Amino acid sequence: MGNGTDKLVLIDGNSIINRAFYAIPPLTNGSGLHTNAVLGFTTMLLKVLEEEKPSHILVAFDAGKVTFRHEGFAEYKGGRQKTPPELSEQFPLLKELLPAFGISQFELAGYEADDIIGTLSRVAEEKGGSVVIVSGDKDMLQLASDQVTVLITRKGVSEVERFTPEDVNEKYGLTPAQIIDLKGLMGDASDNIPGVPGVGEKTALKLLHEYGTVENVLEKVTELKGKLRENIENNMDSARMSKQVATIFREVPLEKTLDDAAYSGYQSAELVGALRKLEFKSLIERLDLVGAVSEDAGAAGSEPLAYEIVLVEEAGWGELNDALAANVDSLIVESNGDNPHQAEGIGLAVAAGEKIYFVPWELLTAADAGPLRAWLGELSAAKSGYDLHRDELVLARAGIELRGLAFDALLAAYVLDPTEADPSIGGLLSRHGLASIAPDEAVFGKGAKFRVPDRERLAKHLAAKADAVRRLKPLLVEEMEKQSMHRLYYEVEQPLSVVLAGMEKQGISVNGEALQELGAEFQRRIEEIVSAIYKIAGFEFNIGSPKQLGEVLFDKLGLPVVKKTKTGYSTDAEVLEKLEPYHEIVRQILLYRQLAKLQSTYIEGLLKEIRPETGKIHTFYRQTIAATGRLSSQFPNLQNIPIRLEEGRQIRKAFVPSEPGWRILAADYSQIELRVLAHISGDEGLKEAFRNDMDIHTKTASDVFGVSPDQVDANMRRSAKAVNFGIVYGISDFGLSQNLNITRKEAAAFIEQYFSVFQGVSRFMETIKQQAKQDGYVSTLLDRRRYLPDIRASNFNLRSFAERTAMNSPIQGTAADIIKLAMLRMDEALRERGLRSRMLLQVHDELVFEVPEEELELMSKLVPEVMESALKLDVPLKADVSHGSNWYEAK
DNA sequence: ACGGTCACG
DNA sequence: ACGTACGTGACCGTA
Numbered sequence: 001m002g003n004g005t006d007k008l009v010l011i012d013g014n015s016i017i018n019r020a021f022y023a024i025p026p027l028t029n030g031s032g033l034h035t036n037a038v039l040g041f042t043t044m045l046l047k048v049l050e051e052e053k054p055s056h057i058l059v060a061f062d063a064g065k066v067t068f069r070h071e072g073f074a075e076y077k078g079g080r081q082k083t084p085p086e087l088s089e090q091f092p093l094l095k096e097l098l099p100a101f102g103i104s105q106f107e108l109a110g111y112e113a114d115d116i117i118g119t120l121s122r123v124a125e126e127k128g129g130s131v132v133i134v135s136g137d138k139d140m141l142q143l144a145s146d147q148v149t150v151l152i153t154r155k156g157v158s159e160v161e162r163f164t165p166e167d168v169n170e171k172y173g174l175t176p177a178q179i180i181d182l183k184g185l186m187g188d189a190s191d192n193i194p195g196v197p198g199v200g201e202k203t204a205l206k207l208l209h210e211y212g213t214v215e216n217v218l219e220k221v222t223e224l225k226g227k228l229r230e231n232i233e234n235n236m237d238s239a240r241m242s243k244q245v246a247t248i249f250r251e252v253p254l255e256k257t258l259d260d261a262a263y264s265g266y267q268s269a270e271l272v273g274a275l276r277k278l279e280f281k282s283l284i285e286r287l288d289l290v291g292a293v294s295e296d297a298g299a300a301g302s303e304p305l306a307y308e309i310v311l312v313e314e315a316g317w318g319e320l321n322d323a324l325a326a327n328v329d330s331l332i333v334e335s336n337g338d339n340p341h342q343a344e345g346i347g348l349a350v351a352a353g354e355k356i357y358f359v360p361w362e363l364l365t366a367a368d369a370g371p372l373r374a375w376l377g378e379l380s381a382a383k384s385g386y387d388l389h390r391d392e393l394v395l396a397r398a399g400i401e402l403r404g405l406a407f408d409a410l411l412a413a414y415v416l417d418p419t420e421a422d423p424s425i426g427g428l429l430s431r432h433g434l435a436s437i438a439p440d441e442a443v444f445g446k447g448a449k450f451r452v453p454d455r456e457r458l459a460k461h462l463a464a465k466a467d468a469v470r471r472l473k474p475l476l477v478e479e480m481e482k483q484s485m486h487r488l489y490y491e492v493e494q495p496l497s498v499v500l501a502g503m504e505k506q507g508i509s510v511n512g513e514a515l516q517e518l519g520a521e522f523q524r525r526i527e528e529i530v531s532a533i534y535k536i537a538g539f540e541f542n543i544g545s546p547k548q549l550g551e552v553l554f555d556k557l558g559l560p561v562v563k564k565t566k567t568g569y570s571t572d573a574e575v576l577e578k579l580e581p582y583h584e585i586v587r588q589i590l591l592y593r594q595l596a597k598l599q600s601t602y603i604e605g606l607l608k609e610i611r612p613e614t615g616k617i618h619t620f621y622r623q624t625i626a627a628t629g630r631l632s633s634q635f636p637n638l639q640n641i642p643i644r645l646e647e648g649r650q651i652r653k654a655f656v657p658s659e660p661g662w663r664i665l666a667a668d669y670s671q672i673e674l675r676v677l678a679h680i681s682g683d684e685g686l687k688e689a690f691r692n693d694m695d696i697h698t699k700t701a702s703d704v705f706g707v708s709p710d711q712v713d714a715n716m717r718r719s720a721k722a723v724n725f726g727i728v729y730g731i732s733d734f735g736l737s738q739n740l741n742i743t744r745k746e747a748a749a750f751i752e753q754y755f756s757v758f759q760g761v762s763r764f765m766e767t768i769k770q771q772a773k774q775d776g777y778v779s780t781l782l783d784r785r786r787y788l789p790d791i792r793a794s795n796f797n798l799r800s801f802a803e804r805t806a807m808n809s810p811i812q813g814t815a816a817d818i819i820k821l822a823m824l825r826m827d828e829a830l831r832e833r834g835l836r837s838r839m840l841l842q843v844h845d846e847l848v849f850e851v852p853e854e855e856l857e858l859m860s861k862l863v864p865e866v867m868e869s870a871l872k873l874d875v876p877l878k879a880d881v882s883h884g885s886n887w888y889e890a891k
Numbered sequence: 892a893c894g895g896t897c898a899c900g
Numbered sequence: 901a902c903g904t905a906c907g908t909g910a911c912c913g914t915a
Contacts, residue, residue, distance in 0.1 A: 542913080544911095544912060544913070545912080545913055545914080546894090546895055546896075546912090546913075546914095547913075547914075548913095565894080565895065566894075566895095567894070567895080567914090570895085570896095571895085571896085572895075572896060572897080573896080573897075593896080593897080594897090596911095596912090597896085597897060597898070597910095597911080598898090600910085600911055600912075601897085601898070601909095601910055601911060602898080604911095605910070605911075622908095625908080626907060626908065627906095627907075628906080628907060628908095630900085630907060630908075631908095632907085632908050632909070633908085633909080634909065634910095635909095636909085636910080637898085637899085637908080637909045637910065639898095639899060639900075639908075639909085640897090640898045640899035640900085640908080640909070640910085641898080641899075642898060642899080643898095643899075644898085644899080648898080668900095673900090725905085725906090726905065728906070729905050729906040729907095730905070730906065731905075732904060732905060734903070734904055734905075735904055735905030736905075738904080738905070739905070795902090796901080796902045796903085797902070797903065797904075800902090800903085800904070801904075801905095804904080804905070804906070805906075807906090808905090808906045808907080809906080809907090811906090812900090812906065812907065815900095816907095843899075843900065844899080844900040844907085844908090845900065846900085892914100892915085893913105893914085893915080894912105894913095894914090894915100895911105895912085895913090895914105896910105896911085896912085897909105897910090897911090898908100898909085898910085898911105899907100899908080899909095900906100900907080900908085
């Protein structure tokens with residue numbers, strides 16, 4: 001770029017690809033990758049190249065999660081939705097395509113595309129060149145000048161509106177420089193720039209025509225009147241900040257120069273290869289590239305692979321066996337269902353250097369597969385994979401052991417960000433700027449449409465996954481190390497995944513006859529209640545349909561409507577309890593609901609899950625779901641077996657030891673979350689209470705109500721208990737008022753009183769919120785992190801939710817850390833001591849074991865000891881233990 | 892596929 | 901003024 005005849009085109013990559021994504025209907029290529037946004041972008045690009053004939057051109061991208069704008073303005077982009085995976089997987093595609101066009105890309109960590117564009121357009125202007133900026137964002141209009149024209153996309157991407165400074169004036173009556181004042185006043189919902197509430201484009205323009213700048217509007221605010229003046233006066237800082245945030249930074253310290261953006265056209269061969277891969281056939285024709293030969297023309301639609309796929313069924317086992325003995329990079333095990341206790345294996349891929357071996361499932365049990373099976377079961381042979389915990393269960397059902405876990409990409413991704421929207425292999429690749437692969441759904445289909453594709457496609461897909469895992473591994477490990485999360489990963493989550501698989505394979509014995517009998521009793525009562533309800537109503541209807549039930553209660557019987565849902569009347573238990581005094585039918589419906597739930601979910605649901613051969617139920621713990629670090633349990637969920645009401649609690653009688661004469665032993669932490677709170681808040685009163693092992697709700701009541709503990713009545717204790725729950729959840733007066741059925745004022749008074757007594761807790765709640773705002777995340781004692789992007793949102797709801805989460809997650813998450821440690825220590829202890837007792841279940845603050853009679857005494861001491869010493873806090877941890885002939889009796 | 896409801900910690 | 905307690909999974913009825 002050197003003289004006045006040069007023409008520079010600057011493209012706002014993020015803005016255009018976003019526009020294109022929403023403007024072009026969904027589109028996928030043969031390997032299942034979405035391509036619509038890339039297509040839209042390319043269409044726009046071709047048009048610009050043709051019309052502008054640039055001498056220099058580049059595409060600028062945003063880089064990094066946090067930009068320098070966050071330093072000055074917390075809410076920036078806070079309310080923006082996460083990029084959908086269908087779009088984020090297209091970034092790498094675009095970034096691969098641009099070199100084929102001979103177009104360079106600029107990005108710099110911490111800066112956004114518009115700052116890069118602002119900087120380069122300034123440089124080009126100074127050199128006397130002319131500039132065309134292409135974006136979907138009107139903010140860019142601030143850059144328009146005699147030398148700079150701004151093209152803003154409208155309706156799709158290839159149609160643009162052209163802005164010189166004169167056009168800006170004609171359309172808005174403003175100079176380009178005033179565009180930032182416009183944003184300062186009206187804000188921008190998509191960037192979460194607040195502006196001044198109640199001021200939209202019209203009002204903002206009127207004000208600027210009158211006063212010229214935000215500063216002048218603020219200065220002369222007294223000349224305004226009514227609601228407008230009030231709004232502006234109350235949001236002066238917001239207006240100033242919004243203007244500042246909307247101002248494009250034009251001094252980005254770029255390393256590359258405009259010379260790096262010189263454009264001399266594309267190479268046909270390269271471009272046709274890239275477009276074929278994307279399957280943009282019409283573009284190939286349009287560019288008259290049909291005859292052009294791409295380097296890998298032989299395999300149209302595929303890019304050259306950095307590895308060779310070896311089909312073991314054709315090539316034989318020799319080579320794979322050699323590789324197993326030498327060096328394996330990664331392992332993929334594919335199966336056909338969500339439930340690893342039921343899914344059937346499909347095939348397996350082993351990546352070793354330039355070869356990736358594919359083994360169809362049928363071959364796994366053949367004699368020839370001996371070395372592979374031995375390798376899978378060999379503890380000292382390191383396995384890296386994706387969700388190996390699941391793989392272990394699938395392989396186990398084929399009688400094959402999986403041992404020697406070295407790295408799990410899914411688990412690492414969870415440790416790095418437990419709320420990651422798309423932790424699939426493709427999602428992780430995209431997020432790391434690597435070329436993505438087809439999602440499983442695209443290869444297999446989903447739900448009822450699940451089909452195993454032909455061998456070639458299957459082998460290719462598994463190989464792509466195996467290759468992806470070994471490429472992701474160093475990146476994920478480095479990230480964990482950088483953020484000091486590797487200990488949580490290597491010392492807790494990874495070893496725990498092995499312990500969990502052991503518990504799941506073990507399973508718990510469930511007495512099907514006992515469930516049947518209980519179910520028969522529920523059935524009798526349900527039938528009675530149903531006929532009673534029909535009799536009262538005068539006709540039959542489906543009680544299980546909230547819609548029909550609502551019609552009966554509110555239209556026919558005319559009961560008062562307490563609450564509504566999106567779709568109609570609310571009929572939940574809270575509503576029904578309020579309606580109970582009005583009509584006798586309500587109590588019957590509540591009873592029906594209770595029994596119907598027990599029958600369908602717990603009697604019928606659990607019966608279906610009992611394996612006839614063993615009489616056992618095998619749940620599956622998901623270790624990478626809960627945002628706080630807790631486990632979840634599926635197929636069936638054994639973490640929500642009824643206990644609160646006696647009828648439901650009976651279900652627990654069916655959970656029994658798997659061997660005659662053994663016992664069920666259960667141990668649960670007492671008040672672990674409040675103890676954790678006492679520790680991390682350092683609150684003296686709370687610590688003292690736990691050191692003296694006091695009844696914490698009575699103690700809270702006595703302090704809050706200012707009476708001695710023996711004067712605390714049941715009602716006071718109940719209120720205090722609700723306050724303690726609220727504290728753990730991230731308290732709000734509204735939430736507490738709902739829970740206690742009191743007014744918001746009364747609830748607020750409770751909370752204030754609580755905080756005046758427990759000042760350490762109060763300080764903690766403030767500190768943690770501040771910390772979350774500053775860092776964008778909160779952490780547990782073991783450095784488990786949870787990001788809270790909404791903590792800086794200007795939207796009250798989003799922000800409040802994030803604040804409560806900031807208060808709750810360190811507490812719930814630390815409690816989860818602690819029981820995970822206890823599980824690891826228990827697993828060790830059982831093995832070291834050669835005990836026969838088995839750990840079977842975890843229910844967040846409880847561990848369930850089956851224990852032979854002769855170990856009962858030992859285990860009754862050992863389990864609580866291990867649980868209580870899992871992590872040393874400033875207050876003692878306490879675990880209560882009990883045992884019985886079934887889970888019901890172990891209470 | 893999704894919302895309403897309800898089981899647990 | 902805003903409208904909610906924190907974290908899950910399963911079942912049912914309905915679109």
